[in-house]
Amino acid sequence: MENLQWDFYNYVASLWLTGITTLSLGAFVYFKNRHAKLNRIFFAASISMAIWGFGQGCIHSDYALSFTAARVIHFVVPFIAAFFFHFTTILTERPHRRFLLFSYVTAALFGILGGFTKTIVASNPSIIISSTFTMQYSVGPGKLYIPYLLFFMLVVSYGNLILYRAYRESSGTKRNQLKYMLIGSVIGFIGGVSNFLYVFGINLYPLIPYATYMVTFYVVIATYAMIKHRLMDVKIALSRTGLLILIYGLIIYLSFQTMVFLQPYLQRNLGDKWLLFPIVMYMLLATAAPFIYLYAQRKMEEKLFKTQRKYQKTLKQLSGRMTRIRNLAKLLDLTAIQIVRNVGLSHVDIFLYNKDKNRYILKVSRGRLKKQAGLELEADDILIKTLYAIKGPLVFDEISNYENKATKAFKETTPCLDTDSLKQAMKNLEVSVCMPGFIENHLIGFLVLGEKLSTQVFTQEDLDIFSTLANQATLAIDNAQSYEELISTKDQLLKGERLATIGEFASEVAHEIKNPLQAIKTFAELAYEKREDTSFLKKFSNLAKQEVERIDNFVRQLIKVSHPLPPKFGPVDVNEVLDSVLELMENDFSANNITIKKEYDIHSLRIEADKNQLKQVFLNLITNAVDAVEKTAIKVITVNTGKSGPDVIIRVSDTGCGIADSSIPHLFNPLFTTKENGSGLGLSIVDTMIRNHNGSIDVKSSVDEGAQKGASFTITIPVKQDKKL
Amino acid sequence: MNKYHILICDDEEPIRESLKAYLEDSYELSFARTGQEALDNISNNNFDLLIIDIKMPGMDGLETIRQIKEAKPEQRIIVLSGYESISVAQQASKYNITSYLTKPVGKDKLLKTVSDSLK
Numbered sequence: 086m087e088n089l090q091w092d093f094y095n096y097v098a099s100l101w102l103t104g105i106t107t108l109s110l111g112a113f114v115y116f117k118n119r120h121a122k123l124n125r126i127f128f129a130a131s132i133s134m135a136i137w138g139f140g141q142g143c144i145h146s147d148y149a150l151s152f153t154a155a156r157v158i159h160f161v162v163p164f165i166a167a168f169f170f171h172f173t174t175i176l177t178e179r180p181h182r183r184f185l186l187f188s189y190v191t192a193a194l195f196g197i198l199g200g201f202t203k204t205i206v207a208s209n210p211s212i213i214i215s216s217t218f219t220m221q222y223s224v225g226p227g228k229l230y231i232p233y234l235l236f237f238m239l240v241v242s243y244g245n246l247i248l249y250r251a252y253r254e255s256s257g258t259k260r261n262q263l264k265y266m267l268i269g270s271v272i273g274f275i276g277g278v279s280n281f282l283y284v285f286g287i288n289l290y291p292l293i294p295y296a297t298y299m300v301t302f303y304v305v306i307a308t309y310a311m312i313k314h315r316l317m318d319v320k321i322a323l324s325r326t327g328l329l330i331l332i333y334g335l336i337i338y339l340s341f342q343t344m345v346f347l348q349p350y351l352q353r354n355l356g357d358k359w360l361l362f363p364i365v366m367y368m369l370l371a372t373a374a375p376f377i378y379l380y381a382q383r384k385m386e387e388k389l390f391k392t393q394r395k396y397q398k399t400l401k402q403l404s405g406r407m408t409r410i411r412n413l414a415k416l417l418d419l420t421a422i423q424i425v426r427n428v429g430l431s432h433v434d435i436f437l438y439n440k441d442k443n444r445y446i447l448k449v450s451r452g453r454l455k456k457q458a459g460l461e462l463e464a465d466d467i468l469i470k471t472l473y474a475i476k477g478p479l480v481f482d483e484i485s486n487y488e489n490k491a492t493k494a495f496k497e498t499t500p501c502l503d504t505d506s507l508k509q510a511m512k513n514l515e516v517s518v519c520m521p522g523f524i525e526n527h528l529i530g531f532l533v534l535g536e537k538l539s540t541q542v543f544t545q546e547d548l549d550i551f552s553t554l555a556n557q558a559t560l561a562i563d564n565a566q567s568y569e570e571l572i573s574t575k576d577q578l579l580k581g582e583r584l585a586t587i588g589e590f591a592s593e594v595a596h597e598i599k600n601p602l603q604a605i606k607t608f609a610e611l612a613y614e615k616r617e618d619t620s621f622l623k624k625f626s627n628l629a630k631q632e633v634e635r636i637d638n639f640v641r642q643l644i645k646v647s648h649p650l651p652p653k654f655g656p657v658d659v660n661e662v663l664d665s666v667l668e669l670m671e672n673d674f675s676a677n678n679i680t681i682k683k684e685y686d687i688h689s690l691r692i693e694a695d696k697n698q699l700k701q702v703f704l705n706l707i708t709n710a711v712d713a714v715e716k717t718a719i720k721v722i723t724v725n726t727g728k729s730g731p732d733v734i735i736r737v738s739d740t741g742c743g744i745a746d747s748s749i750p751h752l753f754n755p756l757f758t759t760k761e762n763g764s765g766l767g768l769s770i771v772d773t774m775i776r777n778h779n780g781s782i783d784v785k786s787s788v789d790e791g792a793q794k795g796a797s798f799t800i801t802i803p804v805k806q807d808k809k810l
Numbered sequence: 811m812n813k814y815h816i817l818i819c820d821d822e823e824p825i826r827e828s829l830k831a832y833l834e835d836s837y838e839l840s841f842a843r844t845g846q847e848a849l850d851n852i853s854n855n856n857f858d859l860l861i862i863d864i865k866m867p868g869m870d871g872l873e874t875i876r877q878i879k880e881a882k883p884e885q886r887i888i889v890l891s892g893y894e895s896i897s898v899a900q901q902a903s904k905y906n907i908t909s910y911l912t913k914p915v916g917k918d919k920l921l922k923t924v925s926d927s928l929k
Contacts, residue, residue, distance in 0.1 A: 596865065596892035599913045604824035606914035607831055621831060628824045 092218035092294050097142050099297035104138030106301045107131040110308040123175045127311065130168035131304065134277075136161045138300070141280060144223055151209055151222035159224075160200025163192035163233070166240035169270070173244040176266065177251035188240045195233050204229040212283050215290045224284045234281055241274055259482055266310045273303020328385065332378050336370040396427035397550045413565040414449075420558050421451040424534070428547075431535035432515065436462065437562065438529050445469060445530065454515060454535055467503065468510045472521040472528055478548050479519040481511050518543055520551050522559030529559060597639050601632035652695035652777045654806050659690040659699070659726055659733055666703040667724070673711050674722075682723040690726055690733050693806045698774040705767040706737040706798050712760060713741025713796060731803055732780075738797035743788035752784060778802050813838040814928050815856070819848040819874070820863040820890070825913070829861060829890075832920050845874030852878055852885065859908075859927055864891040864898060875905045886927050890915060 111131020114124050140158035144151045167188040174180050199205040208225035245267065252263035276299025279292050344363040351359035403423050421433040432452030436445040447460035462469060471479055484504050511519070520532040532555050537543070543551075608625040615621045667674075667681060674681055707722065714720040717740060725736040744752065748759055753772040775782050780802035787793040818829050819842040826841050833839060840857070842848040846869055848862065860878065864871035871889065878885050887907045891898060899910050908927040911920065 592893060599892040600822060600825065602914040603828050606916065607828035610917050611831055615831070624827060625831070628827060632824055 090217050092215045092291075093145070096145070096214070096218065096294035096297075099294065099301075100138045100142035102138075103297060103300045103304075104135045104142065107138060107304045108135035110304050111135070114308055114311055123172065123311070126168055126172045126175060127307070130165060130172055133161045133165045133168060134300070134304070137165060137277075138297075144220065146221045148209065148222050155206045155209065155224045156200050159205050159233075160196045162199065162237060163195040166237045166244075167192040170240050170244040173247050177247055177263070179247055179251060181247070184243065191236055192240075195229075195236060198229060199233065203227050205233050212286065212288075214283065214288060214293055218294065220283070226284050230284065238278070241270075245270055245274075262310050262482075265306055269303045269306030269310070273300045273306075276300045276302070328381055329378060332374055332381065336367070336374050339366075339370060396429075397546060399423065399427045400550050400554050403554065413562065413569055416558075416561055416565050417449040418451070420532075420554070421449050424532075424554075425452040428534075429538045430517075431538060432456070432533075433535065434460075434514070434533040435558075436460075436531050436533065437566075438464075438527075448530075452535060453538075456514075466510065467507050468514070468516075468519065469528065471507055472519065472531060476521065476523065478552060479511075479516075479521070480543070480548075481508075481517050484508055484511075518548070518551065520555035522555050522562065524559060524563055530562060531555075532558065598636055601635045604628040604632045652698050652774070654693045654695055656691055657694045657696045657699060659692060659694075659735060660685045661689075662696060662699050663703055663724055663726065663735070666700055666707060670704070670707060670711070673708075677711065677715065677720065679711060679714060679720040679722055682721060684723060684725045686727045688728070690728060692733050692802060692804045694778055694802065695774075698777065702771050702774050702800070703735075703737070705771045706800075709767060709798075710737055710739035710741065710796070713739045713743075715741070717741050717794075728804075729801070731805070732801045733804055735800045735802070736797060738795060740795045743794055744784070744786040744796050745788060746786075749784060749786065753782075775800055775802065779806060814858040815840070816859045816861060816924070817842060817848060817851055817857040818861045819843075819845065819866075819871075820861075821866045822863075825863065825890075829920075832917050833924065836921070837924070845869035845871065848874055849877055853881060858886065859924065860885060860887045861890055861924075862887060864889060864893060864902070872901055872905070875902065875907065879905050888923060888927055 108131060111128045111134075114131075115128035118124050137158045140154040140161070143154035144158075167185075170181075170188050171185055174185060195205070204227045206224050207227035207230075209222040210225045212220045212223045214220060248263055248267045248270065252260060252267055255263055276296040279289065279296040282289055283293055343366060344360075347362070348359070351362055355362065400423065403420070417435050417437075421435055424430060424433045430452055432450060432454040434450040434456060435448050437448045438444075439446050442461070443464045445462040445464065445466070447456060447458055450456040450458065468479075484507060514533055515535050516533050517536045518534040520534065521528055522530045522532070532551070534543075534551070604625065608629040612622065612625070663683075663685075667683075673679070707724075710722045714722065719740045721740045723736075723738045725734075725738075727734050744759070753768050772782060780800060783799045783801075784796065785799070786796040813836070815838045816833065817840045818826055818833075820826050820829075821843055826843075830839060830841075840851060840855075842851055845862075845866055848860065849869075851857070852860065862871050862874060866874075871891070875887055875889070878887070883906075887905075888909045888911060889899075889902045889907055890911045890913060891902075892913045893899075902910060909923050911923060
């Protein structure tokens with residue numbers, strides 16, 4: 086077993102792994118977006134690193150190969166530094182043009198020296214790395230090897246310094262991206278540079294064969310940081326890659342070791358077929374590997390992202406609860422507060438579309454950086470336009486990506502996306518992520534998420550959860566909005582009645598009548614006393630007449646006003662209108678434990694009617710029924726509908742206290758009431774409206790205890806209205 | 811003997827004429843058609859009594875009373891209004907008015923209230 090050259094194997098393996106990973110990931114980044122300069126330079130750096138990796142891996146036992154490889158890699162290495170520097174200037178958006186030019190020119194110079202002269206690679210001496218591994222032909226330093234190495238170190242260090250400075254000055258996810266890039270590049274280059282040491286005869290075993298694996302590490306991090314820095318937390322990227330390597334490495338290693346250890350024993354027992362055993366074992370392990378991997382991944386991520394999983398769970402539960410909340414303000418508040426608290430965001434804002442203003446209005450803002458309510462965005466704001474275009478989460482740090490890999494639809498709707506003004510608009514609102522809420526292609530609102538207080542990135546999992554949440558919220562908001570519209574209709578319907586009940590109306594009426602009465606009273610009182618005073622008589626006989634006319638006019642107008650507007654007929658489904666009224670009174674029913682029995686005609690009852698007046702009629706009747714059952718033991722309200730010849734019949738019956746026989750003749754008179762706080766207008770309005778529809782209303786009632794107790798109102802309305810009306 | 815001087819403030823002519831018919835024999839009368847006119851009158855002259863309406867276009871009676879009381883806290887004021895409601899009377903009495911009458915007012919009640927107010 087001593088002749089197993091582990092150190093040698095690892096030397097070659099780490100370098101070839103570097104070559105393969107850099108080349109494949111570089112190509113992956115390049116093809117992901119070949120128009121972006123950053124990606125092109127990354128690819129160039131990757132190619133040069135791959136050449137180095139493969140080349141270095143060839144330097145060991147064959148002289149001709151080692152010699153050529155040494156020349157080739159020393160031609161390439163200065164360019165790795167220059168490309169890396171170029172890459173950092175683009176990534177950090179800090180162009181250092183002069184230094185960049187210097188590094189490229191010098192790299193070319195050193196490259197030529199390294200590849201074609203003896204000034205860098207002077208000889209190929211043999212170097213002992215460890216007891217089991219001796220490089221027979223390696224690299225002996227030439228006269229200029231030290232400046233050559235210093236140049237490499239200078240350019241790479243300066244690149245890292247730029248990364249560090251940019252990291253210090255940046256914020257949010259960019260900061261994270263730069264942080265991981267920086268850690269990755271420092272680790273990677275330490276690993277890479279370790280390979281320079283043996284050139285000077287410095288043997289830092291086991292650093293020399295094994296540190297090279299760190300280069301692979303860098304490439305993986307850099308790729309993730311570039312491609313998915315926003316969508317995939319680097320923690321996940323690293324843990325998954327690490328885990329994959331660990332598990333597959335273990336499986337290959339186990340099979341290999343088993344084969345080595347058990348070979349004599351197996352050969353003795355199985356003869357020539359002994360190899361079957363390790364092969365079968367390898368196959369079994371390889372089959373099990375994906376399952377082990379997935380299990381381990383889940384367990385590890387549960388540990389790693391405990392807090393994240395926790396808030397994701399909470400938000401999922403919130404999504405489910407949302408549609409049941411009908412109060413819009415409460416819903417918005419709950420959504421914002423739950424996100425801010427659970428995810429730990431600087432702020433969460435919710436904007437909703439306002440039809441009348443054609444604007445998006447800030448409805449609620451929560452968190453440390455919450456904004457003043459009432460902020461408005463025009464419907465053609467660049468943010469809104471972009472949301473319409475991408476129809477999905479808008480992520481601040483990905484704006485440049487949208488520009489590059491813009492979808493077809495995006496380009497069609499926004500031919501020239503002004504990323505600068507979009508960035509500015511998002512900065513103004515401190516948007517990290519913007520989640521739109523669409524209903525039938527209409528943006529009814531959007532959710533603005535600030536930064537995570539932990540400055541961690543938003544992962545793809547986060548965005549998925551927020552998407553679900555936003556979708557649910559959209560539905561819930563739409564629900565709540567239509568419910569609120571319904572309530573406001575109810576208010577409007579009740580308004581006419583309410584004016585009278587408040588007494589304000591009556592008081593105004595009294596005032597308007599009592600003023601003109603003054604002159605009439607004065608005239609009546611003083612006429613005899615001042616019968617000699619002709620100027621008084623003349624003046625006041627006129628005034629009195631004039632004031633009587635004033636009262637007369639006022640009363641006429643009052644009657645006109647108190648009559649409802651002429652009905653506006655249109656097609657109306659009676660059952661639907663009843664349902665809408667029952668729905669808006671649902672709270673009254675549940676608060677009083679009232680059972681509603683619907684006995685509708687199975688066919689839809691479409692008639693010609695004024696929908697609002699019908700609503701008013703049903704609302705008044707059902708409100709009366711609710712009041713009637715208030716103090717009775719059995720609380721049932723039954724609503725029947727049906728057709729009878731050319732008419733539709735609607736009946737509202739209750740099991741309430743019933744109406745006294747003496748009251749029935751006055752029931753529809755205005756101001757007649759049996760309720761403590763009644764206005765006496767409800768049924769009179771019903772009567773007027775039914776008559777407007779050429780219909781009639783009939784009442785049956787019993788105050789006796791028994792099955793018949795309660796009141797029942799039956800409305801008959803013709804299906805078709807006389808066009809003359 | 812000098813007659814008491816009364817200022818009558820109401821936007822409606824029939825009301826002013828009615829009060830004039832009742833009061834002109836016993837008192838010296840002046841008239842204002844708006845709250846502002848009443849304010850101007852009172853700041854330039856001394857009136858023993860002000861009879862004022864509540865509901866008037868522009869500055870309403872309550873506001874006029876408030877400003878008058880601010881300048882002349884001792885000014886005696888009778889409110890004559892078409893409002894029967896308690897709340898309006900309560901609002902008026904907040905300003906320490908002398909008396910509150912509702913329209914239409916009769917001769918006896920008016921004369922008694924006026925003479926009581928001037929005691």
